[in-house]
Amino acid sequence: MSTSANPIRVVQWTTGKVASEAIKAILNRPNLELVGVFAFSKEKAGLDVGDLAGLGKKINLKATDKFDDIIALKPDCVVHMPLHPDVDQMCELLRAGINVVTSASFMTGYGYGDAKRKKLEDAAQAGGASLFGSGVNPGWINNVASAASGLCKEVNLIRITESFNIGLWAADANQNELGWGRPAGDPNHADDIRSATLPFGDAVEVVAKMYGIELDTIRCEVDFAHATEDLDVPGRDVKKGTVAGIHAKWLGVYQGHPVIDCSVQWTVAEEITPPWDIAMAYQVEILGTPQVKMKIDILPDDMTLPMEELMKIGFMFPAMPVVNAIPAVVAARPGIVTYADLKPVTSVFAPKAMPKQEMALVEADEPIPSSGGNGAADLAGKWQIAVKGPTGPQLTELRLERTADGYTGVQSGDGMDSPVEAFSVDGANVSWINRVSKPMKLKVTFTGVVDGDSITGKCKAGFMGKFAFTASRIN
Known part of the structure; x- marks a missing residue:
């Protein structure tokens, strides 16, 4: 058992965005000791890991780009996080008796093929070391879903669906193989998706x-x-009519019947056809006796966090299941091991006072009352809009002008001016659309009730969810 007096000696392999989150977690664990870091590029060799990982301080540990330096350290475990795996390097680590935990598209080796899988298993057995792979998905969610069937008499089908708009992270290199923006019907695109989603x-x-x-x-x-329509997706060129949504369904067949369905349903925008219902969550269905259904939300309640913080959360997801598994993997039998071989993988407790959430999100099915308002005699003028996120109001200014056909206007905030679309008045009920480009392109739909010089209601901010808002006339 590892303790703060006898910690597991760990090497971090690469210092990219996901790996940097792993480094932060390793440094904060009393039962883990970061003894080395492998840098993929020569330019990073010799630099302090604190600088490479964005820690805001130096930690007096320098990265190396020499494989032999890592072997010479004789660590207990290497946290292997390259963008693309190198099986020969993994085998050399394992033969040296070094346990490996990896996020490099690996769990059982199915996606690597039989020859490479055997090579890794043989190397692990020769070195008496263990090899474990995970991520948030594939990985963590499969473990959660399988455990949920523990109350069933029998299971006929287990279905796990990752349903997310991933436009926020579209520019990351791990999405290069997905083909966002490829023409409809582009030859071999489906085969390329099968290859990209082999894990x-x-x-x-x-x-x-x-x-x-x-x-x-x-x-x-x-x-x-x-x-x-033509989309504004960070780092990607996605034109009207090109691919903006991918649904890959991996099926396991047993005794002639599909019994396991591991699916990903990804989009980079809302404006797609056919219009998919994106849950922004993991959906688990266990069809059996009894039936179990779960929706697992992992995104923060506060989607008004700064973009940098939202991005970090996305990179944390694949890093933490691997880091948290280190003690169990070091203690495991030699060879390729999976969640089926490990004791439950958990995080660590860090007790602290939890802040009260001041403002809950408006639920999707919460109706806006159509009575009680005094109506909308004349809405022309300036309005201050306060969208009530959990961290406080997000302010914009709405300027409306009366026309023969209704109203036109502009909504301003964060240095942006956006024309108001589809402004509608029906008695006391009003609605309009505001398209924003910061922190990313979003269609925000406002629906509310006018009462004199105030409006109350809710707005749907794309995949970020629904928030309450109020508006006050300021002119």
Whole structure:
């Protein structure tokens, strides 16, 4: 057992965005000691890890780009997080008796192919070391879903769906193979998606191992959705009619029946056809006796956090399941191990006073009352809009002008002026659309009730959810 007096000696492999979150977690764990860091590029070699990981301070540990330096350290475990895996390097680490935990598209080796899987298993056995792979998905969610079936008499089908608008993270290099913006019907795109999502085949195998069954086969089905307009997606060129949604369904077949469904449903914008219902959550369905359904939210309640903080949370997701598994993997049997072989993988407690949430999000099905307002005699003028996020009001100014057909206007905030679209008045009820480009392109739909010089209601800010708002006339 590792303790603060006898910590597990860890090397972090690479210093990218996901790896930097791993470094921060390792440094904060009393049972882990960061003894080395491997840098992918020569330019990073010799630099202080505190600078490379954005810690805001030096930690007197310098990165190296020499493989032999890592072997010479004789660490207990390497946290392996390259963008693309190098099986030969992984094998050399394992043969040296170094345990490896990785986020490099690996869980069972299914996606690597039989030859590379055998090579890794043989190396691990030769070195008496363990190899474990995970991420938020594939990985963590498969473990959660499998455990949820513990109250069932029998299971007929387990379905895990990752349903997210990932436009916020679209520029990251790990999405290069997905083909955002490729033309509709582009030859071989479905095959490219199967290749890019091969680790979900690993996920299907892991679920099967947790149930103790041997699958007949694993297959993948792919569907696409397309942009209904030219999109402003960070780091990607997505034009009208090109691919802006991907649905890859990995199926495990047992005794002739699909019994495991690990699917990803990703979009980079709301403006797609067919219009998919994106949950911004993990959805788990266990069809059996009894039936179990879960929606697992992992995004923060406060989506008004600064963009930098939101991005960090996204990079934290794949890093933490790997870091948290280190003690269990070091203690595990030699060879390729999965969640089926480990004791429950948990985080660590850090007790602190929890802040009270001042303003809850408005639920999607919460109606706006259509009575009680005094009506909208004349809305022309200036209004201050306060969207009530959990951290406080987000302020914009709405300027309206009366026309023969209704109203036109501009909504301003954060240095942006955006024309108001589809402004509608029906008695005391009003609605309009405001399109913003910061922190990213979003369509914000406001619906409210006018009462004299005030408006109360809710706004839907794209995939970020629904928030209450108030408006006060200022002119």
